[in-house]
Amino acid sequence: MNTPRPVILPEPTLRRLPWYLAYVETLRDAREEYVSSTRISKDLDLDSSCIAKDLSFLSLKGKTRIGYEVAALEEALTDFLGFHVSHKAYLFGAGSLGSALMQDSGLSNYGLDIIGAFDTDSAKGGLTYGGITVRHPDTLREAMRENPATIAILAVPSNKAQEVADMAIAAGVRAIWNFTPCRVRVPEGVVMANTSIYAHLALIFNRLAEMPSAPEEKGGEI
Amino acid sequence: MNTPRPVILPEPTLRRLPWYLAYVETLRDAREEYVSSTRISKDLDLDSSCIAKDLSFLSLKGKTRIGYEVAALEEALTDFLGFHVSHKAYLFGAGSLGSALMQDSGLSNYGLDIIGAFDTDSAKGGLTYGGITVRHPDTLREAMRENPATIAILAVPSNKAQEVADMAIAAGVRAIWNFTPCRVRVPEGVVMANTSIYAHLALIFNRLAEMPSAPEEKGGEI
Numbered sequence: 001m002n003t004p005r006p007v008i009l010p011e012p013t014l015r016r017l018p019w020y021l022a023y024v025e026t027l028r029d030a031r032e033e034y035v036s037s038t039r040i041s042k043d044l045d046l047d048s049s050c051i052a053k054d055l056s057f058l059s060l061k062g063k064t065r066i067g068y069e070v071a072a073l074e075e076a077l078t079d080f081l082g083f084h085v086s087h088k089a090y091l092f093g094a095g096s097l098g099s100a101l102m103q104d105s106g107l108s109n110y111g112l113d114i115i116g117a118f119d120t121d122s123a124k125g126g127l128t129y130g131g132i133t134v135r136h137p138d139t140l141r142e143a144m145r146e147n148p149a150t151i152a153i154l155a156v157p158s159n160k161a162q163e164v165a166d167m168a169i170a171a172g173v174r175a176i177w178n179f180t181p182c183r184v185r186v187p188e189g190v191v192m193a194n195t196s197i198y199a200h201l202a203l204i205f206n207r208l209a210e211m212p213s214a215p216e217e218k219g220g221e222i
Numbered sequence: 223m224n225t226p227r228p229v230i231l232p233e234p235t236l237r238r239l240p241w242y243l244a245y246v247e248t249l250r251d252a253r254e255e256y257v258s259s260t261r262i263s264k265d266l267d268l269d270s271s272c273i274a275k276d277l278s279f280l281s282l283k284g285k286t287r288i289g290y291e292v293a294a295l296e297e298a299l300t301d302f303l304g305f306h307v308s309h310k311a312y313l314f315g316a317g318s319l320g321s322a323l324m325q326d327s328g329l330s331n332y333g334l335d336i337i338g339a340f341d342t343d344s345a346k347g348g349l350t351y352g353g354i355t356v357r358h359p360d361t362l363r364e365a366m367r368e369n370p371a372t373i374a375i376l377a378v379p380s381n382k383a384q385e386v387a388d389m390a391i392a393a394g395v396r397a398i399w400n401f402t403p404c405r406v407r408v409p410e411g412v413v414m415a416n417t418s419i420y421a422h423l424a425l426i427f428n429r430l431a432e433m434p435s436a437p438e439e440k441g442g443e444i
Contacts, residue, residue: 009428018421019405022380029381044405082427100322110420111427150430158244159251174433175426183241183266191429193422198332199240200415204397205304205333206231207413208372211396 013054019044020054021077027070036067083111088149090173092164093156094119094127094134097179101153102129114153116143120160137167144171151175158182235276241266242276243299249292258289305333311373312365312395314386316341316349316356319401320377324351336375338365342382359389366393373397380404 023044027035037055041048055068060076062068078084091098091114101107102114118137119125127134135143152168154161154176161182168176175191178184181198245266249257259277263270277290282298284290300306313320313336323329324336340359341347349356357365374390376383376398383404390398397413400406403420 008432011425014425014428015418015421016405018403018418018424022403023405026381045407046405081424082431083424085427087427087430096322096325096327100318103318105318106420107423110423112423151426159248175430177422177426181240181244183238183245183268185267189433191426191433193426193429195417195419195422196237196240197417198328199237200399200417201329201332201334202240202303202305203233203236204373204399204413204415205307205309206236207415208309208397209304210230211411211413 009057013057016046016050016054017057017077017081020051021074021081021083024070024074024077028074032070034063034066034068035070035073036065037062039067081111083109085111086113087111087151088113088115088147089151089153089177090115090140090143090149090168091117091132091153091155092119092137092168093154093160094121094124094129095155098153098155099129101155101179102132105130112151115147115149137164140167140171144173149173151177154178154180154184156180231279235279238268238272238276239279239299239303242273243296243303243305246292246296246299250296254292256285256289257292257295258287259284261289303333305331307333308335309333309373310335310337310369310371311375311399312337312362312371312390313339313354313375313377314341314359314390315376315378315382316343316346316351317377317379320375321351323375323377323401324354327352334373337369337371359386362389362393366395371395373399376400376402376406378402 020040023040037048037051040051058076058080060068060072089112091101094117098117102117107114114132117132117134118140119134120137124134125136150173152165152173154164156164158180161178161180161184165176165184165186169186169190175193176184176186178192178194179197181196184192186192245262259270259273262273280298280302282290282294311334313323316339320339324339329336336354339354339356340362341356342359346356347358372395374387374395376386378386380402383400383402383406387398387406387408391408391412398406398408400414400416401419403418406414408414
């Protein structure tokens, strides 16, 4: 099934593609011109059959004995991952995490353009982070009419997560990026992504606690 | 295999347990005393057999027809997830994400205590975020002797990720929490957790791009 653009890319492949991209960027910075699968396999500690499968999704062929051209591979990965295209997002919750996301210039390099932010706290209304002014959610529908966004980023308190997701979906966003520890339910056809920092903490603590009793385990990559 | 404390908890269960905790906290705030599996199933849109399996890892029994006591369930989940115990961490990279993590009071509520931060940028040395002063990594070994940490949080630029992880492991940390988009390799026995914000972006963009051609898909929860 090596079609250049499958309907839904397998999640493990999608998780690894940004690794290849970050790796290829360091090769580019080191002025390397070509990279072989063997070297990628060694440097990233990934099975070469896994690499061949992952990169087969790109419409890019390596050259026998030379490998992939670094510049072409970087271009193909960035393009394939959607990082070349600007995706507009509204952010909800201008607390410590929310305001940090607004100021993270890395996100726009990866195709995410936060075009506005909302917070119910009137003390935060009018504050500006990274050039983005915080407004009251009452103005969301108007904002969506003037400058529609596809993605809603949830950085609100847990007990507001579902309510804010419902409001954003009703206003027309098609994807929810949930940074709260809550389970958020969305209707069919809406993309849901959880970046649960606390769930990762639980994983780390569990693996650390069990480590002495399971020395044969490889630590367990999460 | 319903032993109260398994050697390694399955990752899907570990991902869901914080959902139950966030949910139970909202019930506690609403002064609810009991919650049934049926209600959890309905409110979180999870299969009841899945809930029964997940909660079987806790040494807690629900009462027939009444369900779980909210306070006891919250206590058992917090305890089981390791959120009651303080886990010390050093943070590397005091950029926008790093400084936001230092200021996120939520982390300490969930058992993560960031006791120090390091950055090679001399302009950042001496700066204080959330009561934590940024130091040069040259002082890491001394810091580990005086106040050892178990976890290293990586919020450094991609091309420094492996080097900083190696340095932290050599200094004695037992877990790496990697916020960079890079693949970081660790020796056996060291816990590795990736919170790759950019990988999640790639997932969202891919699912959004493919949505119109796959209307029968449920959006795809990530």
